[in-house]
Structure formats: structure tokens, C-alpha cells
Amino acid sequence: MSPAELAAREEIRDLAARYNALGDTGRLEALCELFAEDGALELDGRACEGRREIRALFESAAEEARGGSGIRLLRHFTATHVIDLVEEGRARGRLYYQVLTERGLDHWGRYFDEYRVEAGRWRFGRRRVTVDGLVAGGWAERTQRRVGSAA
């Protein structure tokens, strides 16, 4: 593995960690900058393109979380990250996530990612989020029931 590949993989791993660290602490501005300008995010039913739409989606999710959801915190644990470099400045990845609130495990699933270098750093070209399971009566389940989405 070349130094360039090593660097690409480390930067992509860092990108994935920052996504959840920023999201879990509500730093939405910095979170959106992890996406390419025309990047895409798919959460269950909803798909959005470009940072403006992504921002709106995150804001609506944050509002749901505040609005009577009854939880104080979200922690996204990720694991089993497989990264494939496709060509210079482009890569794909898959990884698992599980979300704990202060009550314990809430929901879990997978990320399917496309990464690319834009403006000097690796960013999400596309992230698709799927849900594999959720705890009955938990936050994701209640949110899903209310608005038709879970991740």
C-alpha cells in the first residue's frame, strides 16, 4: 500500500468519525461541510442533494430530536469500515452504525458511501443510510411513527 493510499484511507476514516461526532453534538454547519458541494444524502425514504438540502434535513431531524422526543443524547458507534479506493480522489465505503441514547441501544444499520476529494479534502459524494433494526418504544421508532423516517 502506497503512502498516498495510506493517507487517503486515514482521511476517509477521519471523515467518517467526524460525521458522527459532529452530528451527535449538533454542529450542523461543520457537518454539512463534510459533504461535497453537490453531495447527496439518503435517509430511508428521503433523498436530498446539495449542502442546502442536506442542511435542511439535518435541521428537521434535530428539531424532531428536541421536540418531545424525550431523549437527551445520541451516540453513533461505527465499526467494520471497508474502504475501496476506486481511482485518484474517488473511493467507496461501507460501515455499520449503532446508536445509543442515555437509555441504551436505540437503532442500528449501515452506511453506503461514496467519497471524493473536493477543495483539498475527502468529502462525502453520497451517503446512503439504511436501518437494520430498532428498539420497540425507542427514539427512532417513535420518530419513525411520527414522520415516516428513522435514521
Added chain:
Amino acid sequence: MSPAELAAREEIRDLAARYNALGDTGRLEALCELFAEDGALELDGRACEGRREIRALFESAAEEARGGSGIRLLRHFTATHVIDLVEEGRARGRLYYQVLTERGLDHWGRYFDEYRVEAGRWRFGRRRVTVDGLVAGGWAERTQRRVGSAA
């Protein structure tokens, strides 16, 4: 840490991630190629040597999973991976895993690994899987009761 060590560690981390990603999606051919030709796999009571035996073990496990196990998916989350380079082309590692199905946490334990370079890439020379706990009534527990193994 030298560039060669960095590369070895990154390739070993990649190997560990692919093992679970391939296993969880049933891609057994590619999964077996992660082992050295004469690699070994130990799951609880059962030990097998060589890709042919390993393949047979994975196939029997996949069949158990399909045959009335009542679960749709397995996701192996790994963490806390300690890697020790022993000499050029040989290393050891230990890490934790936890398995979620669509119902939640199912079972968890540890991997004890020996890695070596063969045919140009890092592979498992030996992987020993132990189980630290399992959820009552879960998949691993039911499978164990039926066939005398859990991982």
C-alpha cells in the same frame, strides 16, 4: 513507526473489516480467500485447517442461519483492535466483536488472530473465536443448543 509498519497495520485492519463484511453478506468464496492456504479457524469447539475445511464450516454455519433460525441479518461490529507486528510478514492481533441481528444484540466475544503475508497480501494464518456472552433466546443461543457451537 515506519511506512512499512503503517502499511502492514492498515492492511491488517482492512482484512479484519472484510472478514465481517463478507461473512455478514454471505460471500463465502471471498471470505475464505482471506485465509492463508493452510490457515486455521477455531470456533468454540470446532477447529478446521485449510481453506476447504474453513469453507465447509462457513457453509454449515450459513445453512444453520437459513434453516429456521428466524433471523434475517447478522452484523458483526468489531472494536479495540490491538495489532502486534512480530516480524516481516507476520503479526498477531486481538479484537472484540458483537453481533446484532434485526432484533438487537445477540452474542459477543473476542478474536485471537495470527496474520501473515501470502501471495502478496495479509491473510489470516489462524483465527480463534471465543464467545463471552449471548442473549437468552437469541440466535446464537438457539443455534448452540441445536448444534453445540455459538460463533
Added chain:
Amino acid sequence: MSPAELAAREEIRDLAARYNALGDTGRLEALCELFAEDGALELDGRACEGRREIRALFESAAEEARGGSGIRLLRHFTATHVIDLVEEGRARGRLYYQVLTERGLDHWGRYFDEYRVEAGRWRFGRRRVTVDGLVAGGWAERTQRRVGSAA
């Protein structure tokens, strides 16, 4: 990302993995050497400075774990590790942990770290441990009730 940065990040990731691998298996001598000579550790209420105090804290925690705690094993799973290099030989990090015993999830929270190079390797200059949640009736909850600390 330069080779020096890659090496620093890999060594810090290794440091974080060894902390939990050593702690979970009770190798307290090696665990304490992961801290700088005057390193600090904060667990909930308790703060200690220097390896001697850290050692005493770990020993008292190990004793609590043995003394009628009723659990056989601890496994700390970490994830979502964000590392920021501050300057040559100094860095900061944040990551999540969740602890499983043989009974399942027990408690979970975050590490807030300062790392620095001392005597030729990266060590903890400071680690602060917070608890985000714990399972009712679990080990951390019972220990907390007894001695006023949980991590």
C-alpha cells in the same frame, strides 16, 4: 497528510486500543505506562495525577470488580475516534466507549483525551471519562451506588 501525521494517528489509535485491552484483562502495570509520568485521569468524580495515583485508582476499581460485583468479564468497545494533531508531539482526541459484561451492555460514555509523546512514544497526557448511561441493575450501577463512581 504527511507520513509523520499518519504515524502519529496510527500510534494514538493503538494507544487507545491498548488502554482497553490492558484494562479489561487486568494488566495494570502496562496500563499505567500508557500515561505520561505526570499524566492525569478523571473518572466521574475522581481525578488523579501521576502514574502512582492512577495505579491506585485502577487497583481500587479492580478490587471493586472482584469484590462481590458478580461479573466475570468487562469488554470496552470503542468507536468514532476523532483525533486532532495540535502540534509536534501533542494531540487531542474524543471517542465513545460501551462496556459489555457477560450479561450484555452495562454502561457507556465518552473519553476526552490529550496525548503527547514522552520517552519515545505517544501516551495519555490526560484522559477524562464520562458516563452517558448505564443499565439498571448492572455492574456500573451497583458499583456507583456502593462507591460513588461508575466508569
